[in-house]
Amino acid sequence: MKHRLDVNGVSREIDVPRETSLLEALRDDLGLVAARYGCGRGQCGACFVLADGRAVASCLITVGQATVYRIVTVEGLASAGWDAVQRAFVEEDAMQCGYCTSGMLISATALLAQQPSPTDDEIRDALDPNLCRCGVQLRAIRAVRRAAEARG
Amino acid sequence: MITPTSEPPRLEERIRLEPDGRVTVFSGKVEFGQGIRTAFAKIVAAELGVPVDRVIVVLGDTAQVPFDRGTFGSRSIAQDGEILRRAATLARRLIAEGRPLEGSIPDDVPVSATRLADEPRRMEAADIVTGRARFVADVRLEQMLRGAIARAPVRGARPATVGDRTARAMAGVVAVVRDRDLVGVVAERQAQATTAVQALEIDWTMPPAPDDDAVSIPIAEDAGVETALAESPTRIAATYAMPYISNAPIGPSAAVADVRAEGATVYAGTQRPFGLRDELAATLGLPVGAVRVIPLMPSGTYGRNSLGDAALEAARLAKACGRPVLLQWSREEEFAQGPARPACVLDIEAGTDADGRFSAWRYDEHTNAHGYGGSLDPRQAPFTSGRNAVPPYVVPHLAVTLHVEPSQLRTASFRSLAAAENVFAIESLVDEIADARREDPLDLRLRNTHDPRLRAVLEAVAERSGWRDRPRGESRGFGLACSLYAHGTYIAQVAEVTVASNGRVRLGRFWCAVDPGRVIDANGVRNQCEGAIVQSASWTLLEELKQRDGHVATTGWDTYPIAKFRDAPTDIDIYLMGAAGEPPTGVGEPPGVPVAAAIANAVFAACGVRVRELPITPDRVRAARR
Numbered sequence: 001m002k003h004r005l006d007v008n009g010v011s012r013e014i015d016v017p018r019e020t021s022l023l024e025a026l027r028d029d030l031g032l033v034a035a036r037y038g039c040g041r042g043q044c045g046a047c048f049v050l051a052d053g054r055a056v057a058s059c060l061i062t063v064g065q066a067t068v069y070r071i072v073t074v075e076g077l078a079s080a081g082w083d084a085v086q087r088a089f090v091e092e093d094a095m096q097c098g099y100c101t102s103g104m105l106i107s108a109t110a111l112l113a114q115q116p117s118p119t120d121d122e123i124r125d126a127l128d129p130n131l132c133r134c135g136v137q138l139r140a141i142r143a144v145r146r147a148a149e150a151r152g
Numbered sequence: 153m154i155t156p157t158s159e160p161p162r163l164e165e166r167i168r169l170e171p172d173g174r175v176t177v178f179s180g181k182v183e184f185g186q187g188i189r190t191a192f193a194k195i196v197a198a199e200l201g202v203p204v205d206r207v208i209v210v211l212g213d214t215a216q217v218p219f220d221r222g223t224f225g226s227r228s229i230a231q232d233g234e235i236l237r238r239a240a241t242l243a244r245r246l247i248a249e250g251r252p253l254e255g256s257i258p259d260d261v262p263v264s265a266t267r268l269a270d271e272p273r274r275m276e277a278a279d280i281v282t283g284r285a286r287f288v289a290d291v292r293l294e295q296m297l298r299g300a301i302a303r304a305p306v307r308g309a310r311p312a313t314v315g316d317r318t319a320r321a322m323a324g325v326v327a328v329v330r331d332r333d334l335v336g337v338v339a340e341r342q343a344q345a346t347t348a349v350q351a352l353e354i355d356w357t358m359p360p361a362p363d364d365d366a367v368s369i370p371i372a373e374d375a376g377v378e379t380a381l382a383e384s385p386t387r388i389a390a391t392y393a394m395p396y397i398s399n400a401p402i403g404p405s406a407a408v409a410d411v412r413a414e415g416a417t418v419y420a421g422t423q424r425p426f427g428l429r430d431e432l433a434a435t436l437g438l439p440v441g442a443v444r445v446i447p448l449m450p451s452g453t454y455g456r457n458s459l460g461d462a463a464l465e466a467a468r469l470a471k472a473c474g475r476p477v478l479l480q481w482s483r484e485e486e487f488a489q490g491p492a493r494p495a496c497v498l499d500i501e502a503g504t505d506a507d508g509r510f511s512a513w514r515y516d517e518h519t520n521a522h523g524y525g526g527s528l529d530p531r532q533a534p535f536t537s538g539r540n541a542v543p544p545y546v547v548p549h550l551a552v553t554l555h556v557e558p559s560q561l562r563t564a565s566f567r568s569l570a571a572a573e574n575v576f577a578i579e580s581l582v583d584e585i586a587d588a589r590r591e592d593p594l595d596l597r598l599r600n601t602h603d604p605r606l607r608a609v610l611e612a613v614a615e616r617s618g619w620r621d622r623p624r625g626e627s628r629g630f631g632l633a634c635s636l637y638a639h640g641t642y643i644a645q646v647a648e649v650t651v652a653s654n655g656r657v658r659l660g661r662f663w664c665a666v667d668p669g670r671v672i673d674a675n676g677v678r679n680q681c682e683g684a685i686v687q688s689a690s691w692t693l694l695e696e697l698k699q700r701d702g703h704v705a706t707t708g709w710d711t712y713p714i715a716k717f718r719d720a721p722t723d724i725d726i727y728l729m730g731a732a733g734e735p736p737t738g739v740g741e742p743p744g745v746p747v748a749a750a751i752a753n754a755v756f757a758a759c760g761v762r763v764r765e766l767p768i769t770p771d772r773v774r775a776a777r778r
Contacts, residue, residue, distance in 0.1 A: 017343070017344075019343065020341075021343070024341070024342060027290075028341065031292075036289070037403075038483065039483040040482065041708050044402060044483075074281070074282065075283040089277070090272075090277040093273040093679055095277060095280055096185035096186065096680075097184055097185030097402075097452035098185065098276065098285055099287060099449070099452065102283065128718050131402055131714060132402065133401060133451075133452055134452045134683045135685065135720075136679070136683060137686060137715075137716075137717050138682060138721070139679070139682070141717070
């Protein structure tokens with residue numbers, strides 16, 4: 001079944017089974033692998049993407065449902081003007097294995113779009129859906145704060 | 153099979169100058185987020201006097217690197233970091249003399265004063281934040297199929313009959329694979345493979361009951377323990393327990409296998425690329441030299457990738473269908489099929505004399521096999537299932553016995569192996585003795601150790617946390633614990649907690665003084681310490697793998713909560729105190745070891761409740777209050 005997706009500012013057509021998740025389509029049909037499979041139930045945040053600016057679990061929505069949104073993945077963050085968030089995570093070394101980092105970047109971007117200078121509690125709340133087993137939470141909080149300051 | 157030798161390492165296997173002036177470094181260790189690629193690059197760059205970004209580090213690729221037993225025990229910096237440092241020193245001399253980079257790497261090269269670069273903090277970081285990084289499940293090969301495995305209802309059950317008519321007819325299905333006890337599906341798309349495997353009709357033959365017996369292994373057997381205990385004016389006995397927990401990687405196990413008649417290439421998350429290569433060769437019926445294992449990051453797995461489950465399964469699927477296969481386990485499979493950290497019951501009795509010096513100590517550690525071997529080697533047991541079972545204190549009469557018992561669940565390696573359980577029991581008991589003697593637990597510890605480095609971390613963490621003037625009561629408490637980790641890293645920690653009226657424990661600040669010998673990469677050490685503390689606090693307060701008769705009931709994060717952003721401590725203070733003259737000892741595991749006791753001791757200080765069984769849930773705190 002053919003679908004037209006708006007991903008990272010580009011309109012792209014894919015032909016996939018009806019029930020295909022947005023996550024599977026991004027990773028296997030569009031070559032965008034930054035959103036990662038973690039649980040398939042929207043419980044871990046590893047597959048988060050921006051859908052009209054909101055962080056959503058791409059494992060939970062189908063390609064058909066995704067056609068109505070402007071989707072941004074981590075591959076498109078810089079061109080969408082959010083490179084300060086990426087830089088801040090590098091500068092704070094807010095990662096170990098990096099598997100959950102994409103999801104954190106998406107949650108952080110969605111937060112800063114809504115609230116340009118969040119408090120630490122607001123950052124914790126915004127990133128709470130993102131599970132991180134390596135334990136870089138405090139660094140990620142500092143990174144979001146740094147990104148907010150960098151964006152002024 | 154290539155066996156390790158005691159030959160000195162060779163420079164030409166370790167460092168190569170490229171025509172464009174870059175330097176390639178080779179190590180059999182693997183990266184899974186602990187930062188060794190960055191540390192190795194900085195070590196070599198400093199010795200050779202080149203920028204870090206001119207150094208390429210090849211890790212674990214069995215076709216390119218010298219043999220290595222595996223990446224575990226926090227030994228990468230101590231072992232390969234040191235070899236690379238000496239190799240680079242030799243290389244620098246040979247380059248200056250215009251000679252080729254070859255020869256034995258000497259084992260007695262003094263440490264130079266060259267300062268290591270601070271930047272980049274992590275070599276992989278730029279790729280990770282832009283989506284360029286490639287994890288195992290991101291590998292895409294021509295003609296690649298996706299796999300799914302039919303899982304037995306009970307561990308060890310074997311498929312008797314397989315009805316596959318429905319599955320074969322489903323969209324995208326390329327083959328149903330039956331290879332001895334393995335049944336799986338390969339399909340064009342992941343969702344197709346996952347759906348089709350559910351449509352298989354399989355009759356399973358239940359396995360015979362395991363007939364393993366418990367094995368008791370003495371670790372310390374001083375005479376006179378019972379007499380000395382009986383004569384001790386202060387004497388405390390207590391039993392502590394910890395449940396099975398999951399390694400719970402955020403990325404479930406994955407592998408990509410490309411198996412041809414003449415050889416196989418397997419991309420996998422593995423801590424033992426050479427061990428996995430040998431297992432793959434045996435499974436596939438190929439010579440060892442025809443199998444190449446290329447380790448990629450699977451996500452952090454904290455010991456889980458000592459076992460190559462997904463790689464072996466993917467290789468069997470790929471061999472059977474003749475096309476490359478990506479196999480990625482589901483979340484449910486990772487919980488149910490992945491190995492668990494062993495459960496344990498820990499019986500300690502210890503006594504002190506009138507001056508508060510330990511007089512006798514008897515410890516019986518009941519646990520399951522830690523480590524990837526499956527069966528327990530009694531000679532290794534004191535370093536695996538018995539790791540850190542001996543207290544770091546002066547005890548004139550000491551008896552320590554390790555009892556390794558059969559497990560209903562598959563168990564293997566979790567970060568620090570048994571050190572975390574043993575130190576939870578030891579350091580909780582020390583706190584109980586201090587309370588019985590009405591004295592400060594810091595004083596009791598200092599009185600009972602002469603080791604200057606253990607004393608130094610204890611005194612440092614006390615000073616930084618304001619231990620002597622700590623607030624008491626009001627549902628808020630400070631807890632202290634320490635450890636001399638197996639191979640020589642010293643840690644002392646103070647946890648601050650508050651305990652709500654409903655029994656909920658919340659972390660406040662956390663202090664950690666660590667002496668890992670010479671610090672190679674200060675930011676890397678801090679990141680490992682912080683992460684280990686958060687992770688251990690998670691299993692201390694939240695985690696238990698739910699199981700019944702060996703069947704894991706946990707299927708997702710909803711029934712296996714781990715610490716989230718809101719649960720993280722308010723602040724973590726890491727104080728690095730390694731002496732430049734001491735060899736580096738490693739920090740991947742040690743900082744997570746004393747955390748459970750520090751938190752349990754803080755809970756006691758906050759509300760007078762001693763919780764001896766993990767996790768420290770609100771229910772347990774409320775029950776202990778009554």
